[in-house]
Amino acid sequence: MEEKLKRVTLLDTSNIENLKNMLGKALNDGRTLLIVGACSADYIGRARSELTIGDRILIIKSDRSVLLHRPRSYKPVNWQPSGSIVNISSKEGRLVIKCIRERPRETLIVKFSEIYTAAILNLEDEGVFSLYASEEDMRKAILKNPDIVEEGLKPVSFERPVTSGFIDIEAIDKNGNIVVIEIKRRTADIDTALQLARYVKDLEKIKGVGKVRGIVVAPRATTEFKRLARSLGIEFKPLSPKRCLEILYGTEEKREITLDEFIS
Amino acid sequence: MEEKLKRVTLLDTSNIENLKNMLGKALNDGRTLLIVGACSADYIGRARSELTIGDRILIIKSDRSVLLHRPRSYKPVNWQPSGSIVNISSKEGRLVIKCIRERPRETLIVKFSEIYTAAILNLEDEGVFSLYASEEDMRKAILKNPDIVEEGLKPVSFERPVTSGFIDIEAIDKNGNIVVIEIKRRTADIDTALQLARYVKDLEKIKGVGKVRGIVVAPRATTEFKRLARSLGIEFKPLSPKRCLEILYGTEEKREITLDEFIS
DNA sequence: CGTGCCAGGTGCCGT
DNA sequence: ACGGCACTTGGCACG
Incomplete structure (x- = not known):
């Protein structure tokens, strides 16, 4: 019962195998994931991009949209829209997140060399958004x-x-x-x-x-x-x-x- | 020295006054802020929007770009581009974040009724981003x-x-x-x-x-x-x-x- | 599905 | 500041 009310669960980042499992399970349960750490990113699809290592914020939302944010600028440096296939794995002790969009076929791979914080978020948002003067x-x-x-x-x-x-x-x-x-x-x-x-x-x-x-x-x-x-x-x-x-x-x-x- | 190496500082969310001060100081020091909690948001500028209460992720980057993310969809529900004036205050025990863009004049106000996690991020990102097939x-x-x-x-x-x-x-x-x-x-x-x-x-x-x-x-x-x-x-x-x-x-x-x- | 068009579009660059 | 234009544009609505 107490667990159900917990909005934020901070994970132990020392054990990558365990972390990988926890994140994968949480994603399946419809949670939102938040990872802060040093990573590199490669994208291939309509275009192609490479991003060398640096500290970033990765958000994987409950609808499997993926956002990779650098510490500057309003836009994500790499992303994947909602409905993507997200695969969380580990390779040589590093957390690897692969996000695939089917149509158009696009792949984003984020490789973490170091993880500062990883959290599972259980967010409830039934709020109403209204925009005027369109x-x-x-x-x-x-x-x-x-x-x-x-x-x-x-x-x-x-x-x-x-x-x-x-x-x-x-x-x-x-x-x-x-x-x-x-x-x-x-x-x-x-x-x-x-x-x-x-x-x-x-x-x-x-x-x-x-x-x-x-x-x-x-x-x-x-x-x-x-x-x-x-x-x-x-x-x-x-x-x-x-x-x-x-x-x-x-x-x-x-x-x-x-x-x-x-x-x- | 140890403090300098710390990438993520989790803050005590029980004391709003203290939290407000810590966040404001960190922002002045060029840090990136991350707040997860229940909030409402109002925007007025080129258009006007209202967002009723719900759980969201707020990111205030070191360049003072502001992103408010719902647990779904790739795009932020409200935002402010880099270079905005960010003011963090408290009102009736609630954290209030006011973000003002000068030209065009636009204001975004986020009011937190509850804060699940607040963190100061010290991110270093000198990575190179290359885009091909443009x-x-x-x-x-x-x-x-x-x-x-x-x-x-x-x-x-x-x-x-x-x-x-x-x-x-x-x-x-x-x-x-x-x-x-x-x-x-x-x-x-x-x-x-x-x-x-x-x-x-x-x-x-x-x-x-x-x-x-x-x-x-x-x-x-x-x-x-x-x-x-x-x-x-x-x-x-x-x-x-x-x-x-x-x-x-x-x-x-x-x-x-x-x-x-x-x-x- | 493609095609058209709006968006708080954003971002870059030029006069 | 206005103007022209690309963008992994994203998003919706309609044939």
Whole structure:
């Protein structure tokens, strides 16, 4: 009973054979493994990489995703996504961890020459993660209040599939023109203009209409976008994700308590 | 002296005030911090996120990058890149870690309600990381042996800047035509064709030549790419990153020992 | 499955 | 700082 409540079990790192067995068993039991030590790593798959010896943190999660972290930088130096086959063995007194991904076929081998700490973690995480102000939120905000794009705009459909992709929002303006809206939560660039131009062309073909309006909605646009947009006859409407949040969830007033926590 | 050699220092988690001080000092000394415990997290910046309570692993690296990992999935649920301002405090007996990024302004707050393990890591990692079979390797291989793209091809320049971006390789074919090569290490798609079409157009304008050839070099291409490429007059040459490695570093024979390790 | 497209993308490099 | 682009990009959604 006491054992069941134990979240962290530190392992004896002096006996590699025993360590190997403990780690393997824990992994089978759905635990997360944490190893800190000196290791080298080799990866072969879509690309190939070599990492010479140094101190790192290896995390093998309960879903068998694998992360090898150096003491610097936000990204892992080597990794394997969830669902990998993880094999823990020992060779010449060294702990060897082999992680294989099936499709695409990729192999990561981490060899520890020294282990400073090894731990079995029994983590329970049923927490809910919510992310706001995505491009989807911007779309919802525009559908809820189309006037933020243009006065008198009436949405007709969203995520409409056409030949070359999906139209974010299709609408009719106050003069009865068909409008294609392309939403970007970041700076609109050349590709944005080209993408929208394709959708406009697709829709003109489908509708058999001479002129379909194309509007890019984004917080900002590059100068290259503006130049290209002009020559393609595409319009631009600035709109920030933050503004969209306000439309979806009310004004900032509602969130003052939360904001205070960040300011304090 | 003994202290200096210690790679991992486990901390007493019963006294939050003391823990806070130890962690803060260690961070100032360039150590990496590792905290396992139950926490909630809030992020506000380019977007906004909330994470309710659950067991997680928090890593604060020596370069002040911050990673909050759930027991599942390859990616951190919340993070902050290197160079963030990290503030460790206590509030109502709970450890609170505030991580601020200046540009763009983003804040991450992690609040621990319970701490299972806290450790200070003194990691030394001077290891060398080498990545092979990147797009750059493909470019090098083509420059070393242009015949793999087309017999008689003579490279003229690489990474040449034009109006709409950078040309991977500019070359002259055996008939004296100007050729623009666009390299992709993954499947060539519509955007690849459009990108190359822009470069071809740019170069035709610069050179004042009627026809510049455009060739996409990639391991594969989508059917949509092939259709668009045909209508744009763009050519496609299949070439795998692996083949490029062989050209750069010799045949597989040389690497047999390394390969054996992966097979075994 | 491939194909397309978003991501708090990140990281590198250039003007 | 903005701009263009690669990345073992990862992730999802849809045909």
